[in-house]
Amino acid sequence: MASVWVFVQEENNAPSTLGLELLTKARSLGDVTAIYLGEGGDEALAMLGTHGASKVLHANAGDALPSAPVSAALAEMVATESPDLILLGQAYTDRDVAGRLAARLGVGVLSNASDVRLGNGGVETDHEIFGGSQIAVATSSDSPAIVLMRPKSIPAEPGDGGAPEVSTLELPEAGASAAKVTESHVEEREGPQLADAAVVVSGGRGLGSAEAFEMIEKLGKQLGAATGATRAIVDSGWVPYAKQVGQTGKTVKPDIYIAAGISGAMQHLVGMKDSKTIIAINKDPDAPIFSIADLGVVGDVHKVLPKLIEALESR
Amino acid sequence: MKVVVCVKQIPDPATPYTLEEGTNWLVRPSEQVLDDTDRYGVEMGLQLAQANEGTVTLVSMGPAGNNQGVRQALAMGADKAILIDDSELRGSDALTTSRVLAAAIKEEGFDLVIAGTESTDGYSGVVPQMIAELLDSPALTYATKVETGDGSVTIHRQTIAGYDVVEAPLPAVVSVTAGVVEPRYPTFKGIMDAKKKPVENKTLADLGVEASVNQKVTEIKDAPERSAGEKIEDEGEAHLKIVALLEERKVL
Numbered sequence: 001m002a003s004v005w006v007f008v009q010e011e012n013n014a015p016s017t018l019g020l021e022l023l024t025k026a027r028s029l030g031d032v033t034a035i036y037l038g039e040g041g042d043e044a045l046a047m048l049g050t051h052g053a054s055k056v057l058h059a060n061a062g063d064a065l066p067s068a069p070v071s072a073a074l075a076e077m078v079a080t081e082s083p084d085l086i087l088l089g090q091a092y093t094d095r096d097v098a099g100r101l102a103a104r105l106g107v108g109v110l111s112n113a114s115d116v117r118l119g120n121g122g123v124e125t126d127h128e129i130f131g132g133s134q135i136a137v138a139t140s141s142d143s144p145a146i147v148l149m150r151p152k153s154i155p156a157e158p159g160d161g162g163a164p165e166v167s168t169l170e171l172p173e174a175g176a177s178a179a180k181v182t183e184s185h186v187e188e189r190e191g192p193q194l195a196d197a198a199v200v201v202s203g204g205r206g207l208g209s210a211e212a213f214e215m216i217e218k219l220g221k222q223l224g225a226a227t228g229a230t231r232a233i234v235d236s237g238w239v240p241y242a243k244q245v246g247q248t249g250k251t252v253k254p255d256i257y258i259a260a261g262i263s264g265a266m267q268h269l270v271g272m273k274d275s276k277t278i279i280a281i282n283k284d285p286d287a288p289i290f291s292i293a294d295l296g297v298v299g300d301v302h303k304v305l306p307k308l309i310e311a312l313e314s315r
Numbered sequence: 316m317k318v319v320v321c322v323k324q325i326p327d328p329a330t331p332y333t334l335e336e337g338t339n340w341l342v343r344p345s346e347q348v349l350d351d352t353d354r355y356g357v358e359m360g361l362q363l364a365q366a367n368e369g370t371v372t373l374v375s376m377g378p379a380g381n382n383q384g385v386r387q388a389l390a391m392g393a394d395k396a397i398l399i400d401d402s403e404l405r406g407s408d409a410l411t412t413s414r415v416l417a418a419a420i421k422e423e424g425f426d427l428v429i430a431g432t433e434s435t436d437g438y439s440g441v442v443p444q445m446i447a448e449l450l451d452s453p454a455l456t457y458a459t460k461v462e463t464g465d466g467s468v469t470i471h472r473q474t475i476a477g478y479d480v481v482e483a484p485l486p487a488v489v490s491v492t493a494g495v496v497e498p499r500y501p502t503f504k505g506i507m508d509a510k511k512k513p514v515e516n517k518t519l520a521d522l523g524v525e526a527s528v529n530q531k532v533t534e535i536k537d538a539p540e541r542s543a544g545e546k547i548e549d550e551g552e553a554h555l556k557i558v559a560l561l562e563e564r565k566v567l
Contacts, residue, residue: 011475065472065481067444067454090440092474096456099409099444108408108530111439128538130332136339137534148440179453179483182469187477199566223566235351235493241459241473248352248433248440256566258557265328267435273541277564279557285546292541295560299549308554315567 002030002118003081005074005144007088007097008048010038017196018089020051020156022149026087027052027159029118033083035059035074035169037066037093049164051156059169065179067096069171075104077169083144085123087116090150098146107142112247114153123147131266131288132273151195151251152274187242190221194243197226200254200275202245204230204268206261206282206301210238215305216260222312228252230268246271261301264289281305316369316463316485319420320360320393321430321446322353324377324384328435339532340406341436345380349387352431354498355491357388360429362496363463369426370394374419376404376412382514389509390501396514397423403519403526409437411526413445418522421450427468428488432457443490453483456490 004026008019015023015036026032034053038044039060048056057077059070074086074097086101088094090112102109110116113125114135123145127136174180194200201223203216213233220227228245229238245252246268257275262268264280264287272278273292280293281304290296297304324347326332333342349357360371373388373396385396397419404415420428428450433440447454458470459478468487471478501509519526547553561567 065453065455065483067456068448071448092457092472095440096444096454099413099441100448100454102410102441103413103445103448106410108410108528109439109441110530111409111441124533129535132538133540135536135538136532137536138530138532140530142529177453177484179455179481179487181472181479182482183480184474185477185479223561231493237494237497241492241494247438248435256561256564266332267328277560279560281549281553285548290546291543293546294544295556296543296546297549297553297557298546299553303551304549304554304557307551308557311554311558312567 002085003033003083004030005033005035005083005086006053007035007086007094008037009093010036010040010044013039013041014044015047017156018091018151020047021151021154022087022089023048023051023053024156025116025149025154027161029085029116033057034164037061037070045166046163049161050158052159052161053164054161056164056166057169058166059171061171063181064174065181066093067100068178069174071097071100071104072172073169074101078105078144085116085118086144086146088146088148090148094148098148102146107144107146108140109146109148110138110140111148113147113149116147116149128270131269152253191224192226194226194228195250195252198254199223199225199256200228200252201225201258201260202228202230202262203233203260204262205232206263207233212302213238215309218309219258219305222309230262230265259289260305262289263287316364316367316426317424318360318364318369318371319423319425319428320356320371320373321416321428322357322373322375322385322388323350323434324348324375324380325350325434325436332436334535338406339535343378343380347380347384349384350431350435352433352435352493353388354391355493355495356429356431357391357393358496358498359461359491361392363427363461367463372397372423374416374423375399376415385514386509387501389512390505391499392505395512397517398514399517399522401519406528407526408528408530409439409441409445411528413442413449414524415519415522416442417446417449418524419517420446422522426485427463430488430490432490432492443488447488450488452486452488454488454490455481455483458489458491458495461489461491461495
């Protein structure tokens with residue numbers, strides 16, 4: 001049976017949703033060991049078991065930036081345990097660990113995978129390219145193969161796994177040159193989180209100015225929605241990076257996605273095309289966003305949005 | 316302070332990308348542009364170099380073409396560029412790319428390496444971390460703010476919940492998000508000066524790195540298509556259609 005390691009990070013005292021998605025995938029591929037980074041309370045560890053981990057290697061990096069010590073410790077374990085596949089998410093710390101670990105081991109990383117399969121002599125992965133209109137199938141003969149999977153590629157579902165065998169992953173002493181986390185800030189945020197919201201309202205370059213994003217915020221509040229943005233307006237500094245939806249931002253799959261003033265660049269589409277219902281408002285009738293919209297409104301966001309907001313106001 | 320900024324020349328994202336028959340590599344025209352994401356790294360590098368009486372060296376790997384992308388970064392104010400354009404590097408993965416960049420950076424010497432978090436054309440998103448490992452340096456990643464102090468660097472590191480303050484001694488590698496600083500537009504003088512700035516060309520052999528890639532794209536297939544629904548022209552009443560759909564989907 002193949003040996004699969006899965007990197008799972010703790011979030012609010014529980015395994016992250018992304019981590020549970022990865023475990024759900026991994027248990028269909030082989031025997032699963034979870035590399036768990038966090039405090040590791042009993043309930044959290046039990047959840048790793050129900051989602052498919054037969055073993056857990058628990059690491060707590062304290063105030064060290066985890067990537068260097070965790071990848072150093074994992075590299076040593078790889079030498080003795082020889083896993084076939086190490087699965088991580090397309091997420092901040094996952095990418096850091098994957099990059100450092102791969103460079104240490106002299107193997108590649110398959111990034112942005114939407115699916116992963118183990119076959120004869122290696123790993124095969126799917127990657128959505130060109131805004132998700134096509135899928136590139138990649139193979140790697142590296143051992144272990146290191147794969148970063150995009151969030152929401154598969155739903156997290158508990159299986160029938162029992163309590164995992166838990167051991168501690170000893171991290172090397174952080175040397176004088178190590179990076180330290182000296183403060184953690186939680187940004188105050190109203191309403192639902194972008195990644196989990198049932199309704200998302202996003203704005204793009206068609207808004208014309210940073211001020212016009214207020215319309216998006218207003219509509220978002222009315223609908224109890226999270227607000228998102230394209231890379232173009234994040235790069236322009238209109239809204240913070242945390243709101244970015246797309247290839248290099250967040251992947252969302254809400255019930256309703258409203259795209260206002262968004263033309264539908266490949267980079268954006270790949271992050272939202274799996275939304276259940278897509279409503280698009282854009283001036284350009286040929287904008288690519290219309291090819292995936294359930295309701296496409298060819299019109300000026302500066303006219304349509306105020307009327308929509310007013311109509312919702314009067315309800 | 317010696318600042319090295321990693322930059323990449325990519326096909327203009329405004330033009331449709333195509334893949335080469337057989338290899339499935341991205342087709343790269345001779346005229347490429349500076350990856351927009353890298354403008355933030357260049358600007359950050361210029362500001363830190365200025366504050367610390369330093370220099371900014373650009374390091375770039377890939378088909379140079381007419382080298383317009385690197386000239387764009389030089390025009391912003393970088394002092395010089397090192398370019399690794401070797402036909403053996405075609406189809407390189409992130410590890411080979413990182414080995415090449417790290418070797419060039421090591422040879423050049425550095426206090427601080429700056430890179431974007433991922434390129435717009437390849438977006439593997441692991442090159443800065445790999446470079447850091449190969450240079451045996453800390454990797455301070457996803458920076459939304461960067462400050463240097465007495466032999467150290469401090470950043471705001473983007474997290475899911477907000478940001479962490481992360482600190483490490485120099486030398487170090489920092490990856491910056493878009494929006495970390497407002498990139499300057501090259502001035503006319505900058506563009507003229509860029510033409511005279513040194514661009515050093517290196518090969519794999521010069522750097523003593525071997526290209527070895529264990530990954531390949533074996534197949535390209537169409538994704539299950541999502542069909543378009545209704546498209547209407549707004550004549551003043553389109554918002555009512557949206558309200559009706561939101562009602563139908565039970566959002567209202």
